[in-house]
Amino acid sequence: MNRRPRILVINPNSNEAVTEGLRQALVPLAFAEGPEIVCETLAEGPIGIETQEHVESVTLPLRRRVEAANDVDAFVIACYSDPGLHVAREGTASPVFGIAECGVLTALTRADRFGVIAIKSRSIPRHLRYLRQMGLMDRLAGERPLEMSVAESASGEGTLARMIAIGRELRDEDGAGAIVMGCAGMARHRRPLEDALGIPVIDPTQAAVAMAIGTLMVR
Template identity: 60%
Template sequence: MTPSPSVPGPILLVNPNSNEAVTEGMRDAVAALAFPGAPALDCLTLAEGPFGVQTQVESDQVVIPLANLVKSRPDASGFVICCYSDPGIDACRSVAACPVFGIQECGVLAAMARADRFGVIAIAEPSVRRHRLYMRRMGVLDRLAGEIPLNMTVAESHSGEGTFARLEEVGGQLIAQGSEAIVLGCAGMARHRKGLEDRLGVPVIDPVQAAAAMALTTAMLRAAA
């Protein structure tokens, strides 16, 4: 009898900001992906991170703590950087013994698998430039219909009053610009995905779910190879 393959080590989804409410939202977002025989999806908060990663400086300051965390967990079968702009992804990949995924890359790829042109809902205006630079690196700017900021904090995007109404407003503007799918440009927006998709009538991609699904299938296929 062929022995059953062992379950791969956990996939660590790391929230680079120190807002525990965002991490809890990530847990809720990936709960449906948990099933027997699959790697555990463990959501962690980077204690050294700022309360919200919104500026280039805040994005840069989490790179070394993220890389150190990756080095400290050789038991993991995958890592997901749960900040839209994927801070530290190259540094983490350089020290990781397993695949490292970023939610911006995975969210954009998932959107392009569902539609020709996509739009992004950003947190704030300063985030848009970082996202555009990364999409230029990915070579996908010709598929981007537009990106519009909410001009809210990360905390407000998760649970602020009027957040859903603002998401619906910005999503409608992106559809008017030609977006056939919408990417939520922050890990803190996950709780709004299903309701927004129902309201807008186009695919709405939560990038945490997209990256977790990619990490999960990669880990299981690597274990089965």
């Protein structure tokens, strides 16, 4: 292959501020000899994916985007509900990574039990269904909500302070040895949150892109 491999990171909501946060979070994973990392906003998506209806609404647009991409070597769906993951995999021969799956699997390498910071209470049942499907409920210490929107988690005032408070509850009351940030919009808060909590904090988009890079570099 003459060109550099390309990883397409798709933000399934239409909030460009979230996508820009992803770009900044992925800067440390870019290197001259490595794959090109491109972040893109799904224009058809809602401003935030916060309900099951939102999840379902982006499934087929994601599939169409993946099918149409002839110059992409790996895809990352950058939403913690992993919308359209399986139908997108059917539409391409390239690997497709979901950030929730990758974030949780990465957390399992860092601690015996992990906690998740969700954006809202109504997100938690959806996340728990997914963990049951993965057979990982016995490794979940707990999941607690910020009670913020996706947009607020990306750029709202006081977001980090709220995340630190919730993270301490997960660590001290629930026994989490690592924290997974349960929304792509939280990306910019990973390092200060980890510094404040003193335990590993996983940005699931970074985790998914790291897996994609590893896959492409050894193929």
